[in-house]
Amino acid sequence: MVRKLALAALVALFVVAAVLVVIIAEARGRGDLGPAQPIAFSHAIHAGDLGLECTHCHRHAAESSRPGIPPVSLCMECHETAATDRPGVRKLREYWDRREPIEWARVHRLPWHARFTHARHVQAGVACAQCHGEVKVETRVRQVRSLKMGWCVTCHRSRDAGTDCWVCHK
Amino acid sequence: MNALDRLVFFPTAGHLPLLEPLMFLALLFFLPFVGVLIVSAAGSLLALPRYPGLASDLLGTSTRSRASWVVFGLVPLITLTFLFVQSLAGATAHVGSYLARILIICLAAFALLYVYQRRRHPAAGLAGLALLLGATFHFVASWTLLSYPEKWEFIRGPLPFLFSIQVVINMLLLLALGAGLAGSAVLLIYFQWPERNVHTPQAEQPLLRGLGLGAALACVLAAPPLMLWKLYTAPVQGLSPGVYKAAALLLLVLFVSALLTVAMIRGRNTRFAWLSSLLALAAFGLFVHQEQVLHANAMREHRLVLGARADELRRELVAGREALYASSQALDPEAGARLYRERCSACHQFDRKVVGPAYQDVLPKYEGDFDGLAAFILAPRKVDPAYPPMPNQGLKRAEARAVAAYLWKKYSGVDPTADASAAGGGGAAPGAGAGGGHEAGPRPPGGH
Numbered sequence: 114m115v116r117k118l119a120l121a122a123l124v125a126l127f128v129v130a131a132v133l134v135v136i137i138a139e140a141r142g143r144g145d146l147g148p149a150q151p152i153a154f155s156h157a158i159h160a161g162d163l164g165l166e167c168t169h170c171h172r173h174a175a176e177s178s179r180p181g182i183p184p185v186s187l188c189m190e191c192h193e194t195a196a197t198d199r200p201g202v203r204k205l206r207e208y209w210d211r212r213e214p215i216e217w218a219r220v221h222r223l224p225w226h227a228r229f230t231h232a233r234h235v236q237a238g239v240a241c242a243q244c245h246g247e248v249k250v251e252t253r254v255r256q257v258r259s260l261k262m263g264w265c266v267t268c269h270r271s272r273d274a275g276t277d278c279w280v281c282h283k
Numbered sequence: 284m285n286a287l288d289r290l291v292f293f294p295t296a297g298h299l300p301l302l303e304p305l306m307f308l309a310l311l312f313f314l315p316f317v318g319v320l321i322v323s324a325a326g327s328l329l330a331l332p333r334y335p336g337l338a339s340d341l342l343g344t345s346t347r348s349r350a351s352w353v354v355f356g357l358v359p360l361i362t363l364t365f366l367f368v369q370s371l372a373g374a375t376a377h378v379g380s381y382l383a384r385i386l387i388i389c390l391a392a393f394a395l396l397y398v399y400q401r402r403r404h405p406a407a408g409l410a411g412l413a414l415l416l417g418a419t420f421h422f423v424a425s426w427t428l429l430s431y432p433e434k435w436e437f438i439r440g441p442l443p444f445l446f447s448i449q450v451v452i453n454m455l456l457l458l459a460l461g462a463g464l465a466g467s468a469v470l471l472i473y474f475q476w477p478e479r480n481v482h483t484p485q486a487e488q489p490l491l492r493g494l495g496l497g498a499a500l501a502c503v504l505a506a507p508p509l510m511l512w513k514l515y516t517a518p519v520q521g522l523s524p525g526v527y528k529a530a531a532l533l534l535l536v537l538f539v540s541a542l543l544t545v546a547m548i549r550g551r552n553t554r555f556a557w558l559s560s561l562l563a564l565a566a567f568g569l570f571v572h573q574e575q576v577l578h579a580n581a582m583r584e585h586r587l588v589l590g591a592r593a594d595e596l597r598r599e600l601v602a603g604r605e606a607l608y609a610s611s612q613a614l615d616p617e618a619g620a621r622l623y624r625e626r627c628s629a630c631h632q633f634d635r636k637v638v639g640p641a642y643q644d645v646l647p648k649y650e651g652d653f654d655g656l657a658a659f660i661l662a663p664r665k666v667d668p669a670y671p672p673m674p675n676q677g678l679k680r681a682e683a684r685a686v687a688a689y690l691w692k693k694y695s696g697v698d699p700t701a702d703a704s705a706a707g708g709g710g711a712a713p714g715a716g717a718g719g720g721h722e723a724g725p726r727p728p729g730g731h
Contacts, residue, residue, distance in 0.1 A: 116549065123541055123542075130508070131534055134511065134530050141517075142519065143527065256519075257584045
């Protein structure tokens with residue numbers, strides 16, 4: 114009887130472990146290459162090959178809490194004539210003709226109780242790549258930093274920035 | 284201090300994928316060996332006071348021959364040191380010098396354990412085990428750090444990362460799997476492998492079997508919760524379906540191992556020792572594979588950066604090489620006349636035959652072919668049977684061109700390099716333009 118119980122417990126241990134693997138996979142996500150975007154925009158071409166500054170498109174990063182997602186009109190300043198034969202640019206043209214904004218999928222998301230302003234960080238000389246990674250080599254942007262409190266605090270400490278609760282939390 | 288890190292040449296995008304299988308292979312040699320060595324050394328030290336013969340047998344589980352210390356211990360560790368340094372090239376965190384110290388400590392630990400195995404000196408065994416445990420813990424920290432690129436810029440080495448949860452879990456998993464493999468290996472070597480000719484006293488056999496089965500059971504009970512804990516705390520950037528697949532497969536392997544171990548315990552035999560050993564090795568392989576997948580996912584961005592830097596570096600090197608080639612092609616107006624006096628005038632004059640023919644007789648055929656003249660001076664060959672063969676003067680390409688330019692200018696009054704100077708600017712040599720080859724050099728004027 115004891116032997117049978119021990120064997121049953123052993124089997125139960127592995128069944129529970131297998132179920133937990135599935136639960137953890139569902140809860141934590143299976144990782145991916147970043148969310149799919151309506152247009153396969155390549156940061157590697159724009160920020161890497163062409164060498165555009167981040168603020169060329171994200172124009173409010175240095176003076177606002179939000180970096181600013183470029184409007185279609187900004188893209189069309191160049192793509193009215195540049196690379197018009199590319200599938201992505203043709204798609205962009207369709208948005209422009211329809212007078213419709215592009216609904217880009219959000220890549221980086223902070224919890225609601227964290228107050229983050231791009232302006233403070235850009236003005237303090239924090240490079241965009243510090244938090245967003247080297248997007249100039251990525252064809253599809255994904256979150257490459259955990260953006261968790263421990264990581265933020267480590268960086269704040271290394272730069273002698275404030276670490277009081279109210280600095281980041283509402 | 285970080286000399287090894289400074290010596291690193293950035294791996295190219297083509298080189299980086301090669302690091303993965305190499306690292307996997309080296310880890311598959313090193314980690315099982317170290318895991319088994321730690322567990323068997325601990326078991327041996329515990330058994331030493333009452334069963335000295337058994338103590339020696341236990342330590343011999345992984346180190347029966349001297350070659351195993353080198354093949355499974357030192358060589359993979361040296362290889363891994365270079366691979367880790369390559370993988371972390373360009374990062375603030377330096378692991379090169381850190382791993383070099385681990386290598387030295389491992390070497391000392393191996394030496395002490397070797398002495399213990401031969402002489403059964405408990406102090407040597409204890410010191411060796413302590414050093415090996417410490418070195419392995421630091422190694423696991425360096426290995427685990429690869430999955431946390433976001434920490435690299437804030438730490439100089441793996442030391443501040445030492446007691447993070449992932450390092451502790453990986454170390455415990457290594458010990459658990461090491462116990463499983465050591466237990467299975469004991470059962471295999473001492474009970475199911477007569478060719479190994481290992482004789483254990485009859486009285487010690489039940490104890491040895493009990494130890495083997497106990498270690499295997501401890502592994503299959505401890506590893507699943509540790510693996511789940513690892514999955515729960517793994518960095519988000521490292522997760523992918525491959526990580527979960529490896530976890531599921533590891534669970535399956537451990538489950539089959541558990542059933543085999545229970546069957547052997549119930550039957551009081553060791554009949555599944557072979558299969559159990561193979562499964563224990565497979566479990567190690569999956570453990571290493573899972574961590575490698577985590578690394579590969581987490582380091583994707585860093586590897587793209589490394590590839591881009593290597594491309595940039597290669598462009599700089601090519602530009603530097605072309606500049607060097609161009610400078611080597613630059614004609615020194617004085618050099619032509621000087622070389623003519625030193626090397627040519629003894630046999631050649633312009634207006635009369637000496638040993639070789641007069642220049643005024645042979646130069647006309649090079650009209651419009653400055654490169655041909657320079658090529659002949661650089662590597663002469665016999666042309667006219669009436670003259671002895673011209674010896675090679677051992678000139679450099681630029682020197683041969685300088686002599687050719689001097690001869691042609693003196694013969695025709697026209698500087699064949701004038702066009703090149705005008706086109707290339709700054710006194711560039713013929714053929715020192717974008718192409719760099721001497722074929723691209725200008726032809727002497729008036730030859731067409």
